[in-house]
Amino acid sequence: MRSLYWKIFISFWLSLLIFAGISFWFTSNYLESIRTETEQTSPRHNYRMYRLQAEKIALSQGINELRDWLKELDKREAVPYLLLDETGEDLLNRPVPLRLQQRVSRYAQRRGNDNEQNNADEQQTRHEHRDHDRRPHTIPIIVDNQRYWLLADYQSISLGRLLHRPRVIMIPILVAMLVSGIVCYLLARYLTWPITRLRRAAQQISNGNLNARVTPLLGKRRDELAELASDFDHMAERLQELLNSHKQLLSDASHELRSPLARLQVALGIAQQRNPEANKNELQRIELETERLNDLIGQLLSLSRLDNQQQLDTEPLDFDALVETIAEDARYEAQAQQRNVILVNNPPVKIDANAALLSSALENVVRNAIRYTPQGGAIEINSQLDTGTQQINLSICDQGPGIPEAMLEKIFDPFVRVGEARDRKSGGYGLGLAIAQRAVELHGGHISANNRTPQGLCIEIAIPGYLESK
Numbered sequence: 001m002r003s004l005y006w007k008i009f010i011s012f013w014l015s016l017l018i019f020a021g022i023s024f025w026f027t028s029n030y031l032e033s034i035r036t037e038t039e040q041t042s043p044r045h046n047y048r049m050y051r052l053q054a055e056k057i058a059l060s061q062g063i064n065e066l067r068d069w070l071k072e073l074d075k076r077e078a079v080p081y082l083l084l085d086e087t088g089e090d091l092l093n094r095p096v097p098l099r100l101q102q103r104v105s106r107y108a109q110r111r112g113n114d115n116e117q118n119n120a121d122e123q124q125t126r127h128e129h130r131d132h133d134r135r136p137h138t139i140p141i142i143v144d145n146q147r148y149w150l151l152a153d154y155q156s157i158s159l160g161r162l163l164h165r166p167r168v169i170m171i172p173i174l175v176a177m178l179v180s181g182i183v184c185y186l187l188a189r190y191l192t193w194p195i196t197r198l199r200r201a202a203q204q205i206s207n208g209n210l211n212a213r214v215t216p217l218l219g220k221r222r223d224e225l226a227e228l229a230s231d232f233d234h235m236a237e238r239l240q241e242l243l244n245s246h247k248q249l250l251s252d253a254s255h256e257l258r259s260p261l262a263r264l265q266v267a268l269g270i271a272q273q274r275n276p277e278a279n280k281n282e283l284q285r286i287e288l289e290t291e292r293l294n295d296l297i298g299q300l301l302s303l304s305r306l307d308n309q310q311q312l313d314t315e316p317l318d319f320d321a322l323v324e325t326i327a328e329d330a331r332y333e334a335q336a337q338q339r340n341v342i343l344v345n346n347p348p349v350k351i352d353a354n355a356a357l358l359s360s361a362l363e364n365v366v367r368n369a370i371r372y373t374p375q376g377g378a379i380e381i382n383s384q385l386d387t388g389t390q391q392i393n394l395s396i397c398d399q400g401p402g403i404p405e406a407m408l409e410k411i412f413d414p415f416v417r418v419g420e421a422r423d424r425k426s427g428g429y430g431l432g433l434a435i436a437q438r439a440v441e442l443h444g445g446h447i448s449a450n451n452r453t454p455q456g457l458c459i460e461i462a463i464p465g466y467l468e469s470k
Helices: 004-040 044-058 063-076 100-108 114-129 158-162 166-206 222-274 279-309 319-335 353-374 432-442
Strands: 080-083 139-141 146-152 315-318 340-345 348-351 379-387 389-395 448-453 457-464 465-468
Touching: 004 166, 044 063, 044 139, 063 080, 080 100, 100 146, 158 432, 166 222, 166 465, 222 279, 315 319, 315 353, 319 340, 319 348, 319 353, 319 379, 348 353, 353 379, 353 389, 353 432, 432 448, 432 457
Parallel strands: 340 379
Antiparallel strands: 080 146, 139 146, 315 348, 348 465, 379 389, 389 457, 448 457
16 A cells, blocks of 8 residues: 555554444343343343332331432333332432323322221231232332332333443443554554654764665555655765765865965975065965965865764873873963963873874864963863763863854854854864864764853863773
């Protein structure tokens, strides 16, 4: 079936058929039990039994208990049993058919001239001969000197009364709930299963894994959801192709720019050697711009290599020694700019990492912090060892102006700069944090940015898998 409509349609009718089958089976058994009960006990026998019960309750407990007993009997029995007084009114104030009222009037007239003594004699006679009385309904039940007659209204048996019996109506309802619940659960699982796979694949793609696919997980399924999964996979493949072509273009362009840049630098060197004083300012400006262009191309090539790199050559590394070296080098550079670098905490620990790549990533973050810290300010480097999560948490915080909350995640994208604080005059191209992110992720870590109070920005790096404490 290639359409969800038919699957839902068939599920609906399947649940109806199952419900009808179970209901038919239950009804057959219920009717059979009624037939068996009828064969074993006749309606006349049931009437005699209920009349004796009513008489016993009337003699020993009174009118209130008799009324409660009659209510329970009416709920339980499909045949209406009415307890009528001499005026033809029911004890429970239920509607009384005219024929029953007339019958009670005739019974009352036959005994209308009896006195109280005759009633007592009649009561004793009833106890002695009630099993042999051919018409027990003609004998009244005496309650508080008031005569009542218990009559079975067989002609008032209806489908409504049958359906109102608890055991008749509750079992079909429970069967319907059970069947519909099972079918709806299976249908919901069938419909939501591919949606769950789509959601997980979308999360993987959003996390950078463009190899995530859904169609192979659905097997031979052929419906609208399978078509959606196929379109999703096609979209993912197209995104992967576009991203790969973008990365390849960036890498190729960077390589191609290196050759003319090298020739430009050679020509500039020759011009400076032939006539050092002529156009000195212009030549110095050209040299500065070529150095910047060379630095930009170098960062682009580094980013391209990291994007295309899947595995690292790692070795055991003293992480505390690496952090201390980077802090010392940064302190020397910061002092020349009237800034300071403070190493708050640096516990001894070994990790498995690529020293050159990780060192380059941390240097990019620290130099970025130095760049935006005002004169007289300080950069804080804090390293913590979390034994619970088995990772090293490194934070590098500056005292700069910070960045808007909406840009905290975007600053790790290539060429992203935040306002005037991160324009080209500051010396950055928006690639340092992007390179740092790729390097940290290749080590299985995570990098994030948070504003600090009252001002400043903290770059937090988590690198899992420390080997051992020294």
